[in-house]
Amino acid sequence: MGWKKSSLGYSKFMRNELLTLSRKSAEKKVSIINESGVCFEKCEKGGVFTFLHFGNFFLSGAAICQILKAKYTAVASKENMEFMNEDEIIFWNSVYKKANKCYSKNLFFTSEYPKKMIHWILQGNFLGVAMDVAEHGKKNRRIPLRFLGQKIFLQNSAARLARLTGRPIYPMTNLYCPIRKKYKLFLGKPVQELNDNKTTQILLNDIEKRVKGKEYQFFHDIHETFTTNE
Secondary structure, X not given: OOOOOOOOHHHHHHHHHHOOOOHHHHHHHEEEEEOOOOOOOOOOOOEEEEEOOEOOHHHHHHXXXXXXXXXXXXXXXXXXXXXXXXXXXXXXXXXHHHHHHHOOOOOEEOOOOHHHHHHHHHOOOEEEEEOOOOOOOOXXXXXXXXXXXXXXXXXXXXXXXXXXXXXXXXXXXXXXXOOOOEEEEEEOOOEOOOOHHHHHHHHHHHHHHHHOOOHHHEOOOHHHHOOOOX
16 A cells, blocks of 8 residues: 555554554554664663654554553643634544553543643653654744754654653654554654753654655645744
């Protein structure tokens, strides 16, 4: 199966994939490329995984829990649901419920106090945080970055959480192969920098080399959506 970059075929396929989210499907479909060299099952420090809304990012967490045996959950958002139609709200709530069953703990939401997330990491657990988050009506501070040859503005909150907890942060990309009908989950080398903006760009550079040429697997046009710092 193949998709043109301009087609909606991949988007429809991925929405269906999200509704089959489970640890069993992660074990069956996902191969993990662990460039970090870390044995997450025995890692007591915890840390942060950061990603873009590319491929099956929810399945990444299920694979981390099932295959790596690490304690993981992620941060999600419900802020934009007031702008969605009823079918979209039902769809995403269903995905969140499936994620809660797969993950080591129920999802955190961006509306929650960050101290809860910090405490989760400090307990030796792992937290997934997306960099490309746009919440309507909410002022999200974004920083200028280079990605796929263009300037974009993304949040550095993932890097900030890693710095505040003193834990490493890992770039994460789940790439789908239409021929094999399986995923390769790339976990990059850990980054520990004092400057959140520099950390974010390093992480983005790692993700860029995974997604280049596969832009059709994004859930949105990242350059169009994140052209400003608001």
